[in-house]
Amino acid sequence: MAEPARRHPPGSHPDLPPPSIVAVGAVGWVRRNLLSSPLNAALTLGSIYLLYVAVPPLLNWALFDANWNAGTSRADCLRDGACWTMVRARFGQFMYGFYPPDQRWRVDLGFLLLFAGAAALLIERVPGKIYAALFLFVLYPVLAYVLFYGGFGLEAVETRLWGGLTLTLVLGAVGIVAALPIGIVLALGRRSKLPAIRLLCTGFIEFVRAVPLITVLFMASVMLPLFLPEGVTFDKLLRAMIGIALFGAAYMAEVVRGGLQAIPRGQMEAAMALGLNYWKMTALIVLPQALRIVIPGIVNTFIGLYKDTTLVLIIGLFELLGVVQAATRDAAWAGLSREGFFFAGLMFFVVCFGMSRYSQYLERRLHTGHER
């Protein structure tokens, strides 16, 4: 180094800048991160080659050589790339299933209200959180039921006609909204001092986690009607919803329990010493901290639950993947399963990635510096 180590009298040492990094800028970044050792250099070159082999053909297929024109059968796809013509032709069905086309505005309106309400609740800057919550959790379910299913002068649309992305979102939203509170109650119950409640909750959680979702759905669809008295039926979609919600709740309960166990005993003692009873302590002190700790786990469960909704295909409900699969079997579009599944995958990716990003934003926002 050019500068000699200087001595300072005790108590008068100045604050010095940290040692400078030798190479700065883009070149420095590349050298530090990509070429720091022969092995890393080799890995970098290998990765570049793999990208070179994989990405251009994919882009060509999906974008540059793709068919974007409208059409009625496979014959309308003249270019080499993806035949998005099929997705265009089937788009309505992918989105709404067999929901009557002249009634589809109801679905649009329903989701628009849902997104508006969710945005008002989830984005920090929007004021009036309490009204957004009231709207979303009290008014909206009724509104959504009327819009989607009918009533009050709206033509009834039976649930067997629901499908596509609509059905996926309905199942996912109901599952997610129901699974979290039920899961919290189950987790609290599993830690209860009352043996009967503890046994009940533990038994439920362990039983549900020990069987596959397909089994639960199958039971709900095929077995349940056998046990009900003759003439009593309830909607297949409703049964699927309950199955998914309870299934998700069992997993959620274990995630939440992890958070509950991470709260130091002193927090409960401080709350009790102030005179808070069990419910106030749980609602004001324990859950806010426990849930924040397990945000990654909760969102993980949400994402899993959302993707698990595809399994309702087994009981004859045509959600997004089911509709896409049906479309690829159509003789007019034979052999276009790649395009269909690519599109379905993209739709799932958008929703799941969105949830993941929101959870990261939430974690940053709720960080209060106590994890030092």
Place this chain on the structure above:
Amino acid sequence: MPNGTAAQEPAMRVSEEVMIEMSAVHKWFGQFHVLKDINLTVRTGERIVICGPSGSGKSTLIRCINRLEEHQRGRIVVDGIELTNDLKHIEQIRREIGMVFQQFNLFPHLTVLENLSLAPIWVRKMPRAAAEELAMQYLERVKIPEQAHKFPGQLSGGQQQRVAIARSLCMNPKVMLFDEPTSALDPEMIKEVLDVMIELARTGMTMLCVTHEMGFARTVANRVIFMDFGEIIEENEPEAFFNNPRSERTKLFLSQILHH
């Protein structure tokens, strides 16, 4: 000064009224007998320091007073209410007893102001504005009003413990329990917390304090209790306790903590 209590201010005088009465209290942790035949009467305005080696049961003793630990035999009566399994009584007693912990136990997800106003709002049903005003008063008293909108994680240990004391005071308690309030603090922060506690003693607060701060005991206590193996071995006024300990165990303990 011949007697530790002689020079104390008028507000620090002890009344005849009994605040806490423990009679023949026993407690076990599994097979381990932690509290053995504890008999203790605390009068309103008394300031009691409890000391003893670790594991002697001193923390357990004060934690029994607000039912953070359950005693298995004997009677504990606080402010005329007996501690039983009746949740109503327990909550009633807890509202009147403040507690300060070794590890502060502030609520990390709430700001300092929210930590203080939480119990007045939810337990005393005080309107939010009034509770926050009260909270600010007590923050002034512990000399950190400027930290009101910070989170506990952003404060030093001494500041956190002062917030914890203020949080208890916001409930306007009749008794304050201190469970080794300075043991987790860096040495240079102990004084600021003790100052707040001495200040509190001057207001006439009934205090039970588990601590090894013998200077504090001499200044504010009107009784020092020495515990070992779950028993109260000796209790006396501070001067007599420190100058003429009666039992061998007390002498040994004092020589160990005062030697360095």
